[in-house]
Amino acid sequence: MAKTFDEIPLTRPSTPLLDRIDRPADLRALPREQLHQVVDELRAYLLYAVGQCGGHFGAGLGVVELTVALHYLFETPDDRLVWDVGHQTYPHKILTGRREQLTSIRQQGGLSGFPNRAESEYDTFGVGHSSTSISAALGMALGAEMAGRQRRSVAVIGDGAMTAGQAFEALNHAAHTKSNLLVILNDNNMSISHNVGGLANYFARIWASKTYIALREGGKKVLSAMPAAWDFLRRTEESMKNMVSPDALFESIGFNYIGPLDGHDIDELLDTLGNIRDLKGPQLLHVYTTKGKGFAPAEADPVGYHAINKIEPKKKLEQAVPKPGPLLKYQDIFGGFLCDAAARDARLVAITPAMCEGSGMVEFSRRFPERFHDVAICEQHALTLAAGLACENQKPVVAIYSTFLQRAYDQLIHDIALQNLDVTFGIDRAGIVGEDGATHGGVFDLAYLRCVPNMIIAAPADENECRQLLYTAWQHPGPAAVRYPRGTGPGVPLADRFNALPIGKGRRVREGRQVAILSFGVLLPAAQAAAEALDATVIDMRWVKPLDEVLIRELATHHSLLVTLEDHQLMAGAGSAVNEYLAASALTVPVLNLGLPDTFIHHGKRDVLLAGLGLDAAGIEQSIRDRLLGLEARAARG
Numbered sequence: 001m002a003k004t005f006d007e008i009p010l011t012r013p014s015t016p017l018l019d020r021i022d023r024p025a026d027l028r029a030l031p032r033e034q035l036h037q038v039v040d041e042l043r044a045y046l047l048y049a050v051g052q053c054g055g056h057f058g059a060g061l062g063v064v065e066l067t068v069a070l071h072y073l074f075e076t077p078d079d080r081l082v083w084d085v086g087h088q089t090y091p092h093k094i095l096t097g098r099r100e101q102l103t104s105i106r107q108q109g110g111l112s113g114f115p116n117r118a119e120s121e122y123d124t125f126g127v128g129h130s131s132t133s134i135s136a137a138l139g140m141a142l143g144a145e146m147a148g149r150q151r152r153s154v155a156v157i158g159d160g161a162m163t164a165g166q167a168f169e170a171l172n173h174a175a176h177t178k179s180n181l182l183v184i185l186n187d188n189n190m191s192i193s194h195n196v197g198g199l200a201n202y203f204a205r206i207w208a209s210k211t212y213i214a215l216r217e218g219g220k221k222v223l224s225a226m227p228a229a230w231d232f233l234r235r236t237e238e239s240m241k242n243m244v245s246p247d248a249l250f251e252s253i254g255f256n257y258i259g260p261l262d263g264h265d266i267d268e269l270l271d272t273l274g275n276i277r278d279l280k281g282p283q284l285l286h287v288y289t290t291k292g293k294g295f296a297p298a299e300a301d302p303v304g305y306h307a308i309n310k311i312e313p314k315k316k317l318e319q320a321v322p323k324p325g326p327l328l329k330y331q332d333i334f335g336g337f338l339c340d341a342a343a344r345d346a347r348l349v350a351i352t353p354a355m356c357e358g359s360g361m362v363e364f365s366r367r368f369p370e371r372f373h374d375v376a377i378c379e380q381h382a383l384t385l386a387a388g389l390a391c392e393n394q395k396p397v398v399a400i401y402s403t404f405l406q407r408a409y410d411q412l413i414h415d416i417a418l419q420n421l422d423v424t425f426g427i428d429r430a431g432i433v434g435e436d437g438a439t440h441g442g443v444f445d446l447a448y449l450r451c452v453p454n455m456i457i458a459a460p461a462d463e464n465e466c467r468q469l470l471y472t473a474w475q476h477p478g479p480a481a482v483r484y485p486r487g488t489g490p491g492v493p494l495a496d497r498f499n500a501l502p503i504g505k506g507r508r509v510r511e512g513r514q515v516a517i518l519s520f521g522v523l524l525p526a527a528q529a530a531a532e533a534l535d536a537t538v539i540d541m542r543w544v545k546p547l548d549e550v551l552i553r554e555l556a557t558h559h560s561l562l563v564t565l566e567d568h569q570l571m572a573g574a575g576s577a578v579n580e581y582l583a584a585s586a587l588t589v590p591v592l593n594l595g596l597p598d599t600f601i602h603h604g605k606r607d608v609l610l611a612g613l614g615l616d617a618a619g620i621e622q623s624i625r626d627r628l629l630g631l632e633a634r635a636a637r638g
């Protein structure tokens with residue numbers, strides 16, 4: 001039985017076997033009997049390492065045995081192992097040559113928090129957004145077949161990730177191609193929240209039936225001596241089997257279903273995987289695991305321990321679970337808006353694709369359960385569901401991370417904007433998100449929203465403006481989006497009352513001369529600091545669409561340099577919108593656009609990354625000074 005822990009070790013545990021494993025071949029050289037010790041050492045080291053640096057926690061603990069078994073029986077990296085979401089791959093990274101770097105994970109210059117092809121040959125596919133693993137693994141299987149290569153292809157997907165449409169698109173196609181593909185369903189009955197939906201219930205019933213079968217097997221010996229009782233059980237068994245036959249769903253679409261197995265029984269895993277790894281055609285192995293396995297507090301609170309902060313020495317364990325601080329997070333501003341607006345208007349209904357906690361919706365879900373919908377990891381469904389609600393004159397709000405909204409772009413255009421339906425988007429994690437890195441960057445939403453007719457888009461500068469702009473957007477009788485970042489604001493007090501702000505109107509923050517800084521969103525404080533040094537005008541633009549064109553025209557007339565500032569890709573962002581207006585209006589004032597360059601911004605601390613990109617006060621000031629010098633030099637040349 002695997003060892004369990006009730007504290008996160010603050011000193012590195014002794015891991016003599018693990019220390020000898022610098023790549024899976026070293027693991028495979030060990031006798032099978034030693035794998036129990038490898039599992040215990042790997043779990044102990046994982047606890048220690050994540051305690052040292054913070055990061056995703058429960059999911060990795062839940063796949064320690066599975067990771068060992070997979071790298072032991074499959075010839076990785078030649079056999080392709082594709083993880084889904086990838087937040088559970090810290091054990092995988094430890095076994096594939098990154099044990100000593102694990103404490104650098106999610107830090108600038110350190111390991112990525114997800115599999116990354118540029119990081120290791122064992123990271124066969126870059127993930128971070130869920131439900132892509134089966135498609136990718138099938139593509140690899142087909143690719144190997146085309147190349148005449150004999151290699152195995154394995155996708156490891158969680159029960160949460162399995163709720164997304166793309167997972168079933170891939171299952172459907174795999175059944176069609178009949179490729180040699182192993183899909184391992186890692187079922188811990190958890191998403192980040194508790195998993196929801198018919199699929200989750202189905203999986204739970206399978207497990208219940210497993211218990212039933214164990215009872216039946218156990219009972220057979222006793223009952224067979226009691227014909228009447230045995231007859232009753234057999235009749236009951238028929239009805240139970242129809243209700244919970246585990247293979248019904250997957251077998252009926254063309255997969256050979258195996259399981260469910262105890263995903264923490266390394267011997268059962270090794271035996272089963274050893275038997276099925278060379279079976280032909282699409283196979284689905286269903287394993288049951290516990291999120292947070294082996295660490296009692298995480299097993300008891302898999303939501304709270306989905307990710308943890310770095311454990312500060314001498315601080316108690318509870319410091320590990322992220323707790324609210326003195327400043328409000330933007331997600332909490334959003335949650336407060338939802339509750340206050342819902343209390344006034346029964347038409348408010350809120351939807352999240354499996355991000356209830358991260359979107360600040362826990363209180364709303366408790367106070368208004370009948371108007372709260374966690375639709376599982378189903379962003380496309382979330383948006384069209386909102387469209388349907390709007391058709392019935394409800395006023396739906398979709399809470400969605402900027403990066404995950406990318407997955408439902410057609411639904412936004414085709415189902416909502418084209419029909420000009422009254423759907424409000426609370427777009428969280430807009431801008432650089434920090435430790436989650438490039439897969440989670442919320443840096444494209446202005447580009448992909450701005451060009452959609454009927455959309456209006458707001459970018460608040462602080463907590464109070466966020467609340468008021470959310471209310472304004474929600475009041476608006478059409479598609480409206482408000483984007484705000486991960487983390488806390490500058491501490492601006494919230495006005496109790498809702499106060500709808502004029503749509504498309506900016507706010508003068510500082511009167512200056514020569515230079516006007518047009519700030520779109522939360523970089524306003526940095527703009528203000530730079531403006532003090534430059535005696536520049538500062539505008540909180542508030543709206544990316546519609547732009548405050550009257551204000552821009554006035555600024556262009558009275559300043560010799562306009563500077564746009566945004567936490568978004570420069571290409572097609574808010575600055576581009578200003579440029580387009582100036583060009584269309586034949587206004588020739590010089591413009592300096594400040595924002596994110598045309599590259600992916602990898603993991604690190606958000607503020608440090610922003611400073612590194614020249615988007616802190618010093619960087620903004622320097623960029624403006626450099627541009628002014630350039631203008632002066634050009635003027636001097638005549």
Ligand SMILES: Cc1ncc(C[n+]2csc(CCOP(=O)(O)OP(=O)(O)O)c2C)c(N)n1
Pocket residue numbers: 059062084085087088128129130157158159160161162188190191192291353354355377404407
């Ligand atoms: C498209 C997409 N939507 C949402 C998320 C956020 N997210 C990360 S992990 C997770 C839960 C995944 O559940 P499961 O696959 O069961 O993995 P577990 O954490 O239970 O091991 C979610 C919703 C994501 N990564 N990608």
Ligand SMILES: CC(=O)[C@@H](O)[C@H](O)COP(=O)(O)O
Pocket residue numbers: 085087128192307358429433436486
């Ligand atoms: C793996 C994944 O996609 C989520 O766990 C994500 O990391 C959550 O991000 P936040 O921490 O910003 O809520």
Ligand SMILES: [Mg+2]
Pocket residue numbers: 158159160161186187188189190191195
């Ligand atoms: Mg799960």
